[in-house]
Amino acid sequence: MAKDVDRRIVADMKAAGIGFVTSVPCKQLAGVIEVLDETPEIMHVPCNREDEGMGLCAGAYMGGRMPCIVMQNTALGVVVNALATLIQFYQIPLPMLISYRGEVGEKVACQVEMALHTKPILNQLHIPTYHFHRPGDEAELPGILNHAWVSSKPVAILTDASFWSAAK
Amino acid sequence: MNRYELLKSIVPVLGDTLVVCNIGAPSQELFQLADRPGNFYMLGTMGLASSIGLGLALAQPRPVLAIDGDGSVLTNLGTLATIANNPARNFVLLIVDNGSYGSTGDQPTYAGKRTSLAEVARACGCADVVECSAEATAGEVEAALAREGTSVIVAKCEAGNVDVPVITMNPVVIRQRFMDEVRRA
Ligand SMILES: [Mg+2]
Numbered sequence: 001m002a003k004d005v006d007r008r009i010v011a012d013m014k015a016a017g018i019g020f021v022t023s024v025p026c027k028q029l030a031g032v033i034e035v036l037d038e039t040p041e042i043m044h045v046p047c048n049r050e051d052e053g054m055g056l057c058a059g060a061y062m063g064g065r066m067p068c069i070v071m072q073n074t075a076l077g078v079v080v081n082a083l084a085t086l087i088q089f090y091q092i093p094l095p096m097l098i099s100y101r102g103e104v105g106e107k108v109a110c111q112v113e114m115a116l117h118t119k120p121i122l123n124q125l126h127i128p129t130y131h132f133h134r135p136g137d138e139a140e141l142p143g144i145l146n147h148a149w150v151s152s153k154p155v156a157i158l159t160d161a162s163f164w165s166a167a168k
Numbered sequence: 169m170n171r172y173e174l175l176k177s178i179v180p181v182l183g184d185t186l187v188v189c190n191i192g193a194p195s196q197e198l199f200q201l202a203d204r205p206g207n208f209y210m211l212g213t214m215g216l217a218s219s220i221g222l223g224l225a226l227a228q229p230r231p232v233l234a235i236d237g238d239g240s241v242l243t244n245l246g247t248l249a250t251i252a253n254n255p256a257r258n259f260v261l262l263i264v265d266n267g268s269y270g271s272t273g274d275q276p277t278y279a280g281k282r283t284s285l286a287e288v289a290r291a292c293g294c295a296d297v298v299e300c301s302a303e304a305t306a307g308e309v310e311a312a313l314a315r316e317g318t319s320v321i322v323a324k325c326e327a328g329n330v331d332v333p334v335i336t337m338n339p340v341v342i343r344q345r346f347m348d349e350v351r352r353a
Contacts (some may be wrong), residue, residue, distance in 0.1 A: 048247075049244075074318075
């Protein structure tokens with residue numbers, strides 16, 4: 001069941017001109033995905049794997065729709081090559097709304113393993129990275145989305161369990 | 169007929185079609201045969217030509233042809249399910265199936281053995297799937313581009329590359345030139 005925070009996030013995407021979203025689901029992102037499917041201005045095309053999703057986003061961008069990918073941080077292990085040789089090499093703007101699993105509050109021990117690698121991978125790839133930890137941090141989203149367009153870069157928005165559990 | 173000859177045969181039917189071309193030998197051969205602003209060459213990222221093509225087709229109205237390979241589709245098989253479940257009105261996926269990883273020394277792929285990519289595409293739910301010979305490919309591409317919908321063409325051809333240089337055009341130039349062409353309407 002979507003919360004107000006999910007609606008505000010999707011409203012910010014719409015206001016930023018995002019017209020194409022691909023996603024691989026995560027429990028923490030279920031509300032955002034639910035609202036996306038109720039938002040006719042944004043074409044939502046679920047993908048099977050996040051590197052495939054980055055291909056879809058690159059095509060949508062070249063077709064004139066601002067893209068966004070919604071994914072879990074574990075998938076950073078899947079998309080390094082697509083980020084480096086497609087999104088960065090061709091200078092394609094791509095906001096990545098990422099559930100940051102494995103942080104404090106995580107119930108699934110295995111998720112901690114990729115949480116440890118999440119920021120190092122993003123740092124290694126020189127991807128501007130923002131971290132929503134407390135409710136209210138989402139107020140930065142419009143500026144971050146604009147930053148992706150201005151810089152023609154992928155940008156990562158990490159959203160952790162503390163953020164999602166406290167956000168209304 | 170090998171891939172180079174197959175690509176040469178489809179150049180005359182491309183018209184204004186936007187083309188997304190697979191990494192390695194296919195892009196290099198197409199660049200040599202018929203470079204045009206409406207060609208997007210992949211310089212890296214094996215497997216994503218069909219995904220880029222689908223995203224492009226869904227985002228704008230002009231016809232899109234993605235030229236992919238059997239090895240590349242095998243590395244991103246989920247793409248056939250995404251294509252089937254998000255049908256575009258203007259998309260043709262041409263899988264040049266030479267049963268080999270052409271750009272890496274012609275090692276055999278499973279598509280040249282027991283796996284039928286046409287049957288996989290049908291099982292994924294793609295409605296309009298045809299498998300054809302290399303010689304029949306240009307006709308199939310021309311017909312698919314002329315009708316509304318999404319088509320998958322699996323073109324069986326012989327393995328082998330011709331000696332063409334790598335593409336040295338800057339990736340951002342390739343992308344911007346292509347986007348200017350997309351907007352030209
Ligand atoms: Mg091949």
